[in-house]
Amino acid sequence: MPYKRENATMKVLSVEDAQQQMKAAILSNGxxxxxxxxxxxxxxANRRSGTRGTKTKGTVHGSGRKPWAQKGTGRARAGYRSSPVWRGGGVVFGPQPRDFSKKLPKKVKRLALQKALSGRIAEGAVLLSETIELAQPKTKELLRRLDSWNRKETLLLVIEKKESAVWLASRNHPLIAVVSAAEVNAEDLLWPDRIVLEQPVLPILDQRLAKGGRRS
Incomplete structure (x- = not known):
C-alpha cells in the first residue's frame, strides 16, 4: 500500500516525479x-564462504600400513585403515572447498538496479527526503528525524555519503540499514518495506543508470 503519512521533509516519490527528476528511464514493463x-x-552466491569440506582417504589421519596380513587370517583383504568402508575412514565424493562466486556484466548489474528501483517506486515504497542531518550520531536523534516512519517496518536509508552521523546512528537499530548511493545495488532495494532517498542521491543514481536507458 502507498505510504500515506508524510511530513514537510519527506514525501512519496511517485513515478511521475521520478521521471521529471531523473534522466534515466523508469521501467514499467517486463x-x-x-x-x-x-x-x-x-x-x-558471492556471499557464500564455500569452506565446507570432508576428508578423503588420502587426507584422513593415519599411516598406509596394512592392518593385517594379506593371507592366513581368514579375514577379508584390507589395504589401509583410511579406507572409506571403515568407520573413521575417508568420505567418498564428499563436499570440498569451492568458489561459488558469479560474475555479472556491468550492463546486467545496471539494468537490475534500474528494474529494482523502478519497481519499488511504482509500489509507492520509495520516499524522498531532504538531506538528513544529525547534531550527534545517536539513534534517538535519527528516530526523531524519521518521525513519519512506521516503527514496525524495515527501512533502508540511501544517503550521499556513508561516513556520516546517520550511518553511525543507525547501527544500533535492527530495522534500519544505511547504504551510500554509490554502493547500493538491486538486492539492497528489494528487502526493506520502505526506502528513503536523500534529495542529493537522485543525481548519483541517475548517473549510475544513465547508460541503462533514456526517456524517449
Whole structure:
C-alpha cells in the first residue's frame, strides 16, 4: 500500500516525479526482470564462504600400513585403515572447498538496479527526503528525524555519503540499514518495506543508470 503519512521533509516519490527528476528511464514493463533475477542470485552466491569440506582417504589421519596380513587370517583383504568402508575412514565424493562466486556484466548489474528501483517506486515504497542531518550520531536523534516512519517496518536509508552521523546512528537499530548511493545495488532495494532517498542521491543514481536507458 502507498505510504500515506508524510511530513514537510519527506514525501512519496511517485513515478511521475521520478521521471521529471531523473534522466534515466523508469521501467514499467517486463524488461529487466531476468537481469534482476540473475543479479540477486549472483549477489547471494558471492556471499557464500564455500569452506565446507570432508576428508578423503588420502587426507584422513593415519599411516598406509596394512592392518593385517594379506593371507592366513581368514579375514577379508584390507589395504589401509583410511579406507572409506571403515568407520573413521575417508568420505567418498564428499563436499570440498569451492568458489561459488558469479560474475555479472556491468550492463546486467545496471539494468537490475534500474528494474529494482523502478519497481519499488511504482509500489509507492520509495520516499524522498531532504538531506538528513544529525547534531550527534545517536539513534534517538535519527528516530526523531524519521518521525513519519512506521516503527514496525524495515527501512533502508540511501544517503550521499556513508561516513556520516546517520550511518553511525543507525547501527544500533535492527530495522534500519544505511547504504551510500554509490554502493547500493538491486538486492539492497528489494528487502526493506520502505526506502528513503536523500534529495542529493537522485543525481548519483541517475548517473549510475544513465547508460541503462533514456526517456524517449
Amino acid at each position: 524488461r529487466g526482470s531476468q537481469a534482476l533475477h540473475e543479479a540477486v542470485v549472483a549477489y547471494r
